[in-house]
Amino acid sequence: MKKLITVLAVIVGVVFVILVFGPFYTVHEGEQVVVVRFGRIVQVQPEAGLKMKTPLLDRVRRYPKKILSWDGEAQRLPTEENQFIWVDTTARWRIDDPEKFYESVGTITQAQSRLDDVIDSEVRKIVSRNSLREAVRNSNIINEIERRDVYLAPSAEGDTEDLSVSIAIFSETIYEEIQKGRSVLSDEMLVEAKRITPQYGIELIDIVIRQIKYSDDLTESVYKRMIKERNQFAQAFRSDGEGKKVAWIGQMERERRSIQSNAYKTSESIKGEADAAAAAIYANAYNQDPEFYKFWKSLESYRTLVPRFDKTMTTDPEYFDYLYDQRGRR
Numbered sequence: 001m002k003k004l005i006t007v008l009a010v011i012v013g014v015v016f017v018i019l020v021f022g023p024f025y026t027v028h029e030g031e032q033v034v035v036v037r038f039g040r041i042v043q044v045q046p047e048a049g050l051k052m053k054t055p056l057l058d059r060v061r062r063y064p065k066k067i068l069s070w071d072g073e074a075q076r077l078p079t080e081e082n083q084f085i086w087v088d089t090t091a092r093w094r095i096d097d098p099e100k101f102y103e104s105v106g107t108i109t110q111a112q113s114r115l116d117d118v119i120d121s122e123v124r125k126i127v128s129r130n131s132l133r134e135a136v137r138n139s140n141i142i143n144e145i146e147r148r149d150v151y152l153a154p155s156a157e158g159d160t161e162d163l164s165v166s167i168a169i170f171s172e173t174i175y176e177e178i179q180k181g182r183s184v185l186s187d188e189m190l191v192e193a194k195r196i197t198p199q200y201g202i203e204l205i206d207i208v209i210r211q212i213k214y215s216d217d218l219t220e221s222v223y224k225r226m227i228k229e230r231n232q233f234a235q236a237f238r239s240d241g242e243g244k245k246v247a248w249i250g251q252m253e254r255e256r257r258s259i260q261s262n263a264y265k266t267s268e269s270i271k272g273e274a275d276a277a278a279a280a281i282y283a284n285a286y287n288q289d290p291e292f293y294k295f296w297k298s299l300e301s302y303r304t305l306v307p308r309f310d311k312t313m314t315t316d317p318e319y320f321d322y323l324y325d326q327r328g329r330r
Contacts, residue, residue, distance in 0.1 A: 023052045024053075025051055025052075026050055027047065027062075029048045030048075031063070031064060031065060032046045032062075032095065033046075033060055033061065034061040034063070034099060035053050035058050035059070036059045036060075037054065037059075038057070041102060044098055044099050046065070046098070063095050063101065063102075064094075064108075065095070066094065067093070067205060068092070068093055068094060068108070069090065069091070070090065070091040070092070070093055070112060070115045072119060072120055072123075073120075074088040074211070074213075075087050075120060075123065077123070077127045078128055079127060079128065079132045080129060080132075083132050083215075084215040085127075085132065085135065085136075085212055085213065085214055086211075086212065086213040086215060087123060087211075088209070088213075091204060091207045092204075092205040093115065093197070093203060094202070094203055095201060095203075099201065100198075100201030101202065102201075103201075104199060104200045104201060105200050111202060114200055115202070118193050118197060119189070119193055122193045122207075123207075125192065126185050133176060133178050134178050134184075135209070135212055136182070136212055137178050137182065138182045139178070139181060140175075140177045140178060143177065182212075186206070186208055186209050190206055
């Protein structure tokens with residue numbers, strides 16, 4: 001009886017273990033499974049559903065079927081001109097061959113590490129053999145944009161007028177054309193990297209240059225060039241302003257001289273008319289009483305000149321007739 005109970009207990013234990021570590025497992029949507037027995041792959045299940053395995057012996061390794069992202073660290077890389085830039089790239093990938101992926105990589109973390117080596121190496125290689133403009137720009141549309149940096153100054157009537165055609169400096173700026181551009185460089189990186197990743201069971205979908213920044217030394221030179229261009233632009237404004245200033249001062253000087261000339265002409269005309277009127281009045285007064293007119297003028301002259309005489313040697317001249325005349329002497 002005891003032996004029977006022992007056998008039943010063993011059977012129950014085995015059944016329990018089989019149920020716990022049963023032959024069934026589930027592959028969910030978006031997953032793919034590799035079943036491993038003693039380190040050797042015994043089956044690959046890429047489709048979702050209920051699957052079977054050998055209890056206790058088989059281990060299930062689950063991998064995603066969805067597209068995964070890879071984000072690398074920004075790298076300081078030299079261009080063809082040996083100018084350093086910071087390049088930040090990203091990529092999308094998926095597990096294409098789970099069997100090969102398990103054998104060569106094993107885990108997602110290890111796969112990310114392998115992609116770091118592969119993609120970073122190809123990015124460095126492609127960037128270093130192309131010029132800076134190829135990495136920074138993506139087209140030549142910058143040369144097709146019509147630019148005319150002209151300041152419109154308000155006129156006296158409230159309208160706007162061009163300060164000067166010479167201000168449009170940058171409208172004639174032609175930038176060196178690119179042959180590839182950033183998108184083509186990304187495609188070249190993808191082509192080179194895709195030659196290596198299949199051995200890891202990985203399919204690279206794309207590689208994208210997410211961001212490019214100038215290094216500190218290059219940024220300084222770019223800023224200096226920008227400052228120089230702005231200074232040229234400012235100098236064009238100043239030169240044009242000086243030209244306008246000279247023109248306005250010349251016009252103002254001409255107008256001032258014209259006003260002064262007209263004013264002088266008018267004043268002289270008024271003076272002439274006044275002198276003529278005064279002469280006519282004097283002549284009319286003189287004709288009415290010539291003797292009194294002569295007497296009055298003599299008194300005015302005495303009042304002005306006599307106080308200036310220190311001494312008088314003689315009074316014989318005709319000038320003193322009204323001072324010492326028998327009718328006028330005191």
